[in-house]
Ligand code: FES
């Protein structure tokens with residue numbers, strides 16, 4: 014029998030957290046710095062950052078643990094749960110939102126890093142009761158099954174049409190490949206993107 | 214005849230983000246649980262240092278084997294303890310597999326729970342794990358006797374000596390086919406939000422069977438099933454992985470009870486690979502012996518797998534081809550230090566069809582015979598063992614129509630003969646057969662004063678289209694436009710009959726189970742409505758003798774009134790009834806069929822195999838909604854092709870760790886890996902199965918897809934790959 018202590022998994026996780034945070038901090042440097050304040054409520058030197066976001070056109074201010082990702086800020090603080098967490102690691106695309114008009118994986122983005130920016134989520138796409146043309150096309154072409162990847166697919170599709178990457182089926186497939194659909198509704202998704210593009 | 218087709222009624226909620234999945238529920242005073250998993254594959258926990266975690270901000274409780282949540286009972290037999298993890302989470306300090314739950318931190322926020330979990334230090338006594346299936350399959354054991362048919366030997370005749378029968382056959386193949394472990398990887402991780410009030414649990418937890426989930430939770434928690442309310446209208450993919458109850462839901466429920474606060478537990482992607490079930494690796498040996506004209510004389514199908522839960526022999530071989538001598542057997546490799554094996558889309562059928570349909574292709578090559586001709590030579594009109602006639606079988610037409618649509622006649626019989634620039638091009642085909650059936654179930658149909666009718670059953674829709682099928686069938690039964698039907702599912706409070714129908718959407722049987730019950734319930738409800746019209750105060754038809762229901766209106770005594778208006782006049786909130794479908798007619802056997810045709814292109818320099826084209830022709834009875842049915846088939850085919858092209862859970866034999874437990878390293882097909890799949894439905898309603906005539910389709914596309922791909926790879930390259938997935942290294946070797 015071998016006696017061994019295994020806490021290496023813990024340090025590996027710690028490393029991942031540190032590197033994810035570092036990636037987020039690089040992003041922060043380019044933008045107005047959020048105010049950081051030490052708080053009595055947070056333990057062991059934890060701080061709170063004031064984050065001002067414009068989410069779906071509405072100004073929101075949040076006092077956040079600096080570790081909070083944009084995804085968890087949307088889902089757990091603002092109750093905008095349309096944006097999904099499929100992996101929390103930047104590997105599936107379910108959490109795709111638009112930040113200042115660009116596609117962003119919100120699970121890899123610290124909320125504090127996008128302070129001052131405009132965020133559009135799946136909830137902000139329709140004009141009241143009128144669906145966005147991409148949403149309409151997904152309904153009509155049946156570009157979904159379980160629907161869990163769908164918010165991310167739709168947000169990617171909207172951006173890729175605007176960016177001019179929906180020229181051919183091959184181009185659509187390539188540029189939609191950051192969004193995994195385990196149900197395998199890919200051909201219906203491609204049809205939806207084409208339909209939306211032709212109507213655009 | 215044009216098949217009915219309709220947009221999914223849940224699509225709008227799904228494209229706008231309004232659809233609420235389990236983890237989308239945020240309740241007042243809710244706290245977050247985060248699981249910690251073991252970093253050894255075998256051994257025991259010696260000590261746990263929780264001090265740093267306890268001191269971290271926001272931590273409320275840390276559950277460990279030394280501080281266990283209260284589980285009072287075990288998963289209810291006969292199915293759940295076989296198909297899910299029978300051992301309670303945190304039951305003791307023994308470690309059975311790498312990635313087993315060793316703690317759960319509950320904290321005020323998700324960040325606090327996650328980061329405190331990373332501060333827990335566990336000291337283990339580690340033993341060498343028995344985690345290598347490659348090693349274990351050398352010494353398999355007889356399967357346990359569970360009372361289920363899985364794992365039981367099948368022989369024809371009873372005293373068959375299969376080796377002698379094979380030796381006496383004029384032409385033989387005998388080969389072994391290996392499939393690595395696979396993981397469901399539905400996009401929605403297992404998650405639960407649990408809240409107790411007055412001794413009753415409400416739990417938002419994605420499930421294929423709300424009633425079974427409630428029963429399993431209740432039994433383990435030691436409360437009455439009626440005191441557990443499972444709410445699961447939207448399920449972000451399941452594929453068999455959400456058929457039974459797993460640790461995340463149990464821990465959320467137990468912690469919420471102990472802490473008297475709602476608890477949300479979301480499994481991380483990495484944890485999903487180990488704390489919930491997976492498809493175990495399998496190794497199958499097929500021996501096929503034929504006469505020179507291609508008629509089979511002997512079939513030997515011997516499988517080794519981690520457990521009995523997916524038995525390719527039982528599920529596949531007795532329903533494919535006719536042969537006088539048959540020997541089917543399963544051996545297991547018990548007590549492995551691996552996570553729990555469970556069912557996954559087309560359990561047994563997928564692995565079995567890959568092996569059998571590859572072996573048939575090898576046999577066709579040896580016989581110099583067309584693969585379709587070989588299959589037609591051995592066509593089954595009734596089941597192989599009991600000789601029960603099939604209710605409705607048009608597989609021959611699937612072959613014929615598919616060959617025509619695909620251009621099968623252009624296939625080169627010589628392998629490695631066709632190139633297109635740098636690509637070798639090959640064509641392959643396979644057969645898909647999936648048992649069909651249905652459970653007797655109960656549906657409630659209710660008329661309302663606003664002119665709508667509710668159609669409710671405790672079934673589930675994990676993307677299958679059940680919301681829409683229920684609405685369409687309700688509309689047909691009540692003769693009203695579909696927008697006046699309000700389907701209800703995904704709630705354990707809705708009706709079930711209480712037999713196997715509690716498992717909801719499993720075995721591709723949800724549509725065939727629920728739709729006939731809708732017809733029965735609608736009839737009952739119409740009866741109640743007519744009675745109401747003739748008796749209720751305020752009705753213009755009181756006392757009328759000849760009242761009948763016609764297209765949503767009650768007609769009689771020279772007048773008529775819509776049901777909404779009637780209930781408004783009688784000031785009645787609802788009139789409705791439950792109805793239970795009749796049991797299945799057991800005089801026949803039922804199955805769905807498809808013929809798959811696949812073109813593969815293999816790069817001659819890199820060995821990269823790409824999907825070129827795919828055609829499938831499907832005989833699945835009546836197609837109730839062509840739009841969602843097509844999506845089920847294309848998605849199912851892709852699920853099967855994924856096994857051929859990409860999927861492999863990589864277990865490190867020395868540690869038991871799954872080294873690719875994430876979506877970057879465990880490859881799933883993405884959009885650019887796929888192509889337009891051509892689906893054609895034959896239209897032969899199976900009215901012996903049920904009055905709606907619909908058979909199962911959810912798993913049908915998956916069955917056989919990997920073999921069609923592998924057979925096309927052989928035709929393209931002359932290389933027969935018998936170990937999945939078919940990766941470039943195998944084609945370059
Ligand atoms: S959740 Fe962000 S990419 Fe998967």
Ligand code: FES
Pocket residue numbers: 157158159160161162163193194195196197198400449450676
């Ligand atoms: S619709 Fe289920 S994962 Fe895409």
